[in-house]
Amino acid sequence: MGLQSFIAERKQSKDILVMAHVVCGYPSFEENMQELEIMAEAGVDLVELQFPFSEPSADGPLFVHANEESLKAGTTVDQCFDFMRQVSGRFPFKVLMMGYYNTAFKMGEATFVRRVKEAGGVGYILPDLPIEESANLHRLSAQADIEPIILMTPTSSDKRLAQLGSVSRGMVYVVARKGVTGSKTNMGDDVLALIERCRQHTDVPMGVGFGISSKSDLDFLRGSADIAIVGTAALKTWQQSGASGLRKFFAELMA
Amino acid sequence: MDIFDFSDGREGYYGEYGGVFLPEILHATIEELLVCFRECKADPTFWQDYVTLLQNYSGRPTPVTHLENLSRKLGGAQIYVKRDDLNHTGSHKINNVMGQGLLCQRLGKRKVIAETGAGQHGFATATMAAKFGFECKIYMGAVDVARQRPNVFWMENLGAEVIAVEDGQKTLKDAVNECMRDWVTNMADTHYILGTACGPHPFPEMVSWFQSIIGLEAREQMLKQTGRLPDRVYACVGGGSNAMGIFQGFINDENVELIGSEGGGEGVGSYMHSSRLAYDDATVGVAQGYKTYFLQNEEGNMNETHSVAAGLDYIGVNPIFAHLHDQGKVRFEAATDTEVKEALKLTMRTEGLIPALESTHAFVTAIKEAPTMRKDEIILINQSGRGDKDIFTIADALDDAKWKSFIEGKADQYRREKN
Numbered sequence: 105m106g107l108q109s110f111i112a113e114r115k116q117s118k119d120i121l122v123m124a125h126v127v128c129g130y131p132s133f134e135e136n137m138q139e140l141e142i143m144a145e146a147g148v149d150l151v152e153l154q155f156p157f158s159e160p161s162a163d164g165p166l167f168v169h170a171n172e173e174s175l176k177a178g179t180t181v182d183q184c185f186d187f188m189r190q191v192s193g194r195f196p197f198k199v200l201m202m203g204y205y206n207t208a209f210k211m212g213e214a215t216f217v218r219r220v221k222e223a224g225g226v227g228y229i230l231p232d233l234p235i236e237e238s239a240n241l242h243r244l245s246a247q248a249d250i251e252p253i254i255l256m257t258p259t260s261s262d263k264r265l266a267q268l269g270s271v272s273r274g275m276v277y278v279v280a281r282k283g284v285t286g287s288k289t290n291m292g293d294d295v296l297a298l299i300e301r302c303r304q305h306t307d308v309p310m311g312v313g314f315g316i317s318s319k320s321d322l323d324f325l326r327g328s329a330d331i332a333i334v335g336t337a338a339l340k341t342w343q344q345s346g347a348s349g350l351r352k353f354f355a356e357l358m359a
Numbered sequence: 360m361d362i363f364d365f366s367d368g369r370e371g372y373y374g375e376y377g378g379v380f381l382p383e384i385l386h387a388t389i390e391e392l393l394v395c396f397r398e399c400k401a402d403p404t405f406w407q408d409y410v411t412l413l414q415n416y417s418g419r420p421t422p423v424t425h426l427e428n429l430s431r432k433l434g435g436a437q438i439y440v441k442r443d444d445l446n447h448t449g450s451h452k453i454n455n456v457m458g459q460g461l462l463c464q465r466l467g468k469r470k471v472i473a474e475t476g477a478g479q480h481g482f483a484t485a486t487m488a489a490k491f492g493f494e495c496k497i498y499m500g501a502v503d504v505a506r507q508r509p510n511v512f513w514m515e516n517l518g519a520e521v522i523a524v525e526d527g528q529k530t531l532k533d534a535v536n537e538c539m540r541d542w543v544t545n546m547a548d549t550h551y552i553l554g555t556a557c558g559p560h561p562f563p564e565m566v567s568w569f570q571s572i573i574g575l576e577a578r579e580q581m582l583k584q585t586g587r588l589p590d591r592v593y594a595c596v597g598g599g600s601n602a603m604g605i606f607q608g609f610i611n612d613e614n615v616e617l618i619g620s621e622g623g624g625e626g627v628g629s630y631m632h633s634s635r636l637a638y639d640d641a642t643v644g645v646a647q648g649y650k651t652y653f654l655q656n657e658e659g660n661m662n663e664t665h666s667v668a669a670g671l672d673y674i675g676v677n678p679i680f681a682h683l684h685d686q687g688k689v690r691f692e693a694a695t696d697t698e699v700k701e702a703l704k705l706t707m708r709t710e711g712l713i714p715a716l717e718s719t720h721a722f723v724t725a726i727k728e729a730p731t732m733r734k735d736e737i738i739l740i741n742q743s744g745r746g747d748k749d750i751f752t753i754a755d756a757l758d759d760a761k762w763k764s765f766i767e768g769k770a771d772q773y774r775r776e777k778n
Binding site: 159164168204232237254257258261 | 386388527535539645660
């Protein structure tokens with residue numbers, strides 16, 4: 105099943121879905137698996153598996169550190185794809201590759217698409233790859249039936265949103281505020297207005313991310329966004345209070 | 360040829376290199392910058408203001424000096440040096456920074472950020488910000504902050520905030536990433552003063568345009584002083600802005616050979632170097648906003664780099680050079696740390712010139728090749744920076760015992776004063 109129909113199906117029984125995030129190999133693949141078990145139990149719908157990169161310039165401090173430590177521990181692209189295969193085979197949530205374009209570029213775009221597909225991924229998020237550079241990758245992805253996730257942002261003009269909307273498939277990732285991952289976003293009318301503005305340019309489901317960390321954030325987005333994207337807050341919880349903390353975090357978040 | 364004529368290809372691309380690979384959130388900012396830059400480039404008064412500013416503030420035009428002693432000693436080509444070391448703040452970095460300062464005024468932004476490795480670009484940016492009244496933040500790898508205190512001292516005293524970057528290798532590339540992170544947050548009122556001809560379009564073109572003043576002057580000076588064009592022009596290449604600057608003066612002169620000298624570090628096969636084009640270790644990749652040759656592993660993660668000259672110690676090379684290298688328009692060589700120390704000593708003793716360690720890389724290659732050339736042939740070296748203000752780094756590189764005991768004495772004195 106493709107990403108968009110999966111989202112539609114899940115949305116029949118829930119008013120907002122949750123997408124979570126782990127950095128492959130940080131703190132370790134074993135701990136990643138424990139985190140994912142907890143996410144699956146809680147009913148998380150989608151998970152981004154971030155492939156670590158040495159220059160994660162769109163990430164905030166916690167993920168920068170996670171990328172760095174994972175690479176230091178020797179994490180390879182092969183290991184990340186193996187892990188993706190295990191994860192997509194084991195859990196009911198759908199899996200997306202998240203990373204930086206150089207990872208895809210170095211193996212070749214065709215190989216990248218094939219490997220994501222073979223590992224059971226339904227799509228990918230490459231935040232440093234603008235649509236001007238994506239034509240070939242998007243074409244290959246369409247052939248393989250996986251989705252390139254487009255980002256829409258608060259600085260995007262209507263003209264730009266129209267361009268982004270015209271190539272969006274599967275879902276759109278709405279960046280709730282300026283900045284990098286991991287700092288708090290004040291959920292306010294401007295976020296709702298942004299989602300509304302994005303909706304005018306695409307029919308695909310809308311995930312909202314950057315700074316989402318609590319049930320009140322989810323409640324705020326309910327009825328407006330289709331998917332709440334939670335990244336840094338979960339990793340922070342795992343670091344501070346381990347499995348029991350993370351279980352409680354998702355239980356409260358999704359209550 | 361005009362390397363910046365994109366009418367036959369893709370805007371911002373030099374062959375297959377260059378482009379814009381940035382998060383979507385910066386799309387509007389980079390568009391705004393591109394529009395402003397195009398206006399400035401099309402406006403002759405902008406360039407005139409720029410030249411006047413550099414004349415009155417930085418001492419341009421910088422002279423060209425004939426190194427008669429060194430030429431005689433080597434017994435080959437006549438060696439001339441373009442003296443961009445005589446700029447205010449001690450290097451060519453001020454050219455780009457003053458240009459971007461003028462552009463920043465047009466953009467109507469009041470804050471500037473910059474990355475710096477050795478501290479030269481940070482120093483120049485802090486200087487410009489003080490003059491123009493901009494708020495200024497400099498991102499610098501923690502390792503570089505620790506080894507370049509004199510430049511940090513000046514930046515802070517010029518009113519800039521210096522932020523030590525603790526991520527990654529804690530050097531230049533990590534400072535670039537941190538600038539990107541600042542910029543994606545504060546782009547509304549902040550201009551990013553990138554220090555070299557790297558990064559996303561239009562930075563390679565814009566920085567090259569500002570630095571082209573070096574080559575414009577040098578070509579005219581050589582014609583006036585020697586009656587003809589040089590046979591070869593040498594420049595060191597880190598990101599490549601000083602080399603782009605001087606090479607542009609001669610790029611359409613078929614009989615002038617252009618030679619870039621990269622940081623050879625500990626040499627071929629050591630994997631402790633910064634030679635992207637002279638050695639075979641780099642491959643094409645996409646990072647820090649652009650596509651070029653990077654020193655990276657097969658999965659696309661960046662390798663550690665090294666050079667005795669912090670200003671050359673960088674993973675990527677400007678995309679224009681990647682293309683000119685493919686085209687055979689520019690030849691690339693590397694100078695090792697050891698060769699650089701020897702060439703520096705020779706230049707100081709024979710000519711009384713103290714090139715920066717970065718610029719000394721160009722001297723190494725020129726000194727190697729001059730003896731193989733005829734006495735009536737002419738070579739031109741770009742001395743992009745001066746070394747006297749980097750006394751700590753150079754004294755370290757030369758392992759100077761008397762300097763070390765002076766520093767020990769100073770340290771003792773500070774300790775006594777504290778207690």
